[in-house]
Amino acid sequence: MSRIHCPRCLRPEAHCLCPLIPSLDSRTRVLVLQHPSEVNHALNTARLAALGLTNAELIVGEVFADLPALLNQPGYQARLLFPGEDAQTLQGYGADDQPLLLVVPDGTWRKARKLLHLNPLLATLPRVTLAQGGVSRYRLRKAPGPGALSTVEAIAQALQVLEAPICFEPLLKPFEALIEGQIAAMGEEVFLRNHGPN
Template sequence: MSRARCQRCLRPDNHCLCALIPALDSRTRVLILQHPSEVNHALNTARLAVLGLNNAELVVGEVFDDLATLLDVPGYQARLLFPGEGAEALSAQAGEVKPLLLVIPDGTWRKARKLLHLNPRLAALPRVTLDNPPPSRYRLRKVPGAEALSTLEAITHALHTLEPDRSFEALLRPFNALIEGQIAAMGEETFRRNHA
């Protein structure tokens, strides 16, 4: 018998995060293109980002047939948040003329690169990267480098950069609770042995 789940955050009812999820406005529009393998991941931070941001959308798939519609949003200029040749560091001035449509592929690095390979229009977008990202709070995974952030952390840092007059720190509240809950469930000794 499976445990009852919250229909909004998809967490087990006794671990629902909805009370911690904000409803924040942003000038920047966020589009997350999520690889299908991430949908049922216990730490699905992309879902938390979309639930916490009023101007965000999550689309799941590998090949996005409606990519033109998703990217050509009137009044916005699309940018891909992903490292690569010619990528520019995000700055508050990046969205001065038109606000940005910040497109984020969500998945492992390998799966995110696959999304770009399968969707040439996505790969052709001008790329932006995070400048001086903070250390990740995602203490439950091994990362390829100090600059590797979860999708939610990357979005939060990008929004702080693009809209420095606002705080998006509240987006991280459910993420922090999720991480602490996972650590508590595995036990401090197991956490130290495998992740510390």
């Protein structure tokens, strides 16, 4: 018999994260394009980010037929949050700056690159990236490189930079609870053996 899941956060009902999910306003609009392989991932951080922001949308797929309309949001400049040689480091908004539509591909690095390949319009967007030195709180996996963050961490950090001094830290509360729950389920000894310092 399968466990009952919360229809909102998709977690098992006994581990529902909804009480921890904030409802934060942002000047920036966030559009998360999620690869289908991420939907049933135990740590679906993109969903947590989309649920925690009032000005965010999460769309699942590989090819997005309505991408031109999604990117052409009146009053917003579309930018792709993805590293690259020509990516500009995000800066805070100036007084007269038009807000950004921050497009965030969600998946493994390979799957995220595949989304860009299958949706050439994404590759034409100006790219933005986070400043170097971000440290992930995602203690259950080895980061593929320095500064590699989960989707919710990247979104929270991007909004923190763009909209300072507004605090987007509450966006990470359900993520941290999820990590703690996973560690508790595996037991401290197993966690330290597999994920502790070498």
